[in-house]
Amino acid sequence: MWVRELAVSAPGKVILHGEHAVVLGKVALAVALDLRTFLRLRPGAEGRLSVCLPGVGVRRSWDTPRLRALRGRIAADFDESKSPSAEQLDALREFAGIAAGASAPESLATLAFLYMCLAISAKYGDVPSVDIVVWSELPTGAGLGSSAAYAVCLAAALLMVCGAISCPLQEGESTARWTEEELTLINSWAFRGEQVIHGNPSGVDNAVGTWGGALRYQAGKITPLKRVPTLRILLTNTKVPRSTKVLVAGVKEKILKFPAIMNPVLDSIDAISQECQSVLEAMPANPSPEHYPVLEEFFDINQHHLNVLGVGHPSLDRLCQVTALHSLHSKLTGAGGGGCGITLLPPDTSPLAVEAAKQDLCACGFECWETKIGAPGVTLHCCSSLSARVLHELAQS
Known part of the structure; x- marks a missing residue:
């Protein structure tokens, strides 16, 4: 059972240099944008998992026994090293009442949530009864990495409540970050979420959301810059x-x-x-x-x-x-x-x-x-340390 109320945030991204040339094997520099997506995590009603995404009009709740049964039916190939299969996504669409081929933001966001929840719980144990609310400062569809920031926040929160990564925030601290090994795991699952939404993403956006700062991208290779000013x-x-x-x-x-x-x-x-x-x-x-x-x-x-x-x-x-x-x-x-x-x-x-x-x-x-x-990557927050505006937006949901 999850007993703490915490928040996770991840930054958006902009391309500093290298647009279009990167498609042809040249170097691009992607940097973390300090407009962030925030996820509030709190204990939920026993036996239910709830998610609210006010930016795209999603408010859904599921019985955990039904989710567990669905997971058992389609979980054979769930793994952070494997792409979501068409069969898995079709089963999730049917479960959530999403039409085949639906590409509206609310449909893709719901599908990514369900996939990541079931895939992570298949490997690390049940996701406990929690309420999740996600609100973003990032506009959608503007090329600023809003979907990746969402996927990174989800990956970090779900991995944490399942016990796959630690809860590094100590009593009295306002923020904390995960170890390099844990960030690598967060990034790998966030990439799977991005695949649900975009099909064939480069991996740059979720990497920026995970590590922050700046990244060099060339021919599929992503390298975080060691020291970057804000x-x-x-x-x-x-x-x-x-x-x-x-x-x-x-x-x-x-x-x-x-x-x-x-x-x-x-x-x-x-x-x-x-x-x-x-x-x-x-x-x-x-x-x-x-x-x-x-x-x-x-x-x-x-x-x-x-x-x-x-x-x-x-x-x-x-x-x-x-x-x-x-x-x-x-x-x-x-x-x-x-x-x-x-x-x-x-x-x-x-x-x-x-x-x-x-x-x-x-x-x-x-x-x-x-x-x-050059903003920091995915971060765990004490809710009381968030700005009044963020707290208001999360509370409105």
């Missing part, structure tokens, strides 16, 4: 919808058409990613203003390269123009074609300049957050 940014959502699949196909078509022109652009993006990694690892934990001009130049050069690749958009051009009026440097992050952009905020940037830039961006119809990159 940098202030503005994150701006242009709210312009885009298709990552269409944008990636457009880049490939342009490379096939003009290889002698486009391949050097990709090589330059790769060099920016690697040079940026060197700069970040050389910066102290609290960098001073002189470290920023090089990072700002990388933003400017890479944004031009991404426009050359054909993944820019008038909304992103406008974002860069608006922030440039306030002597700030921006670039798109993710697939491009709309979506989100990031703006670097050096430590000597005045609060008035930041506020003026935010107002001008919002006047364009954009959504804007002042936040940080």
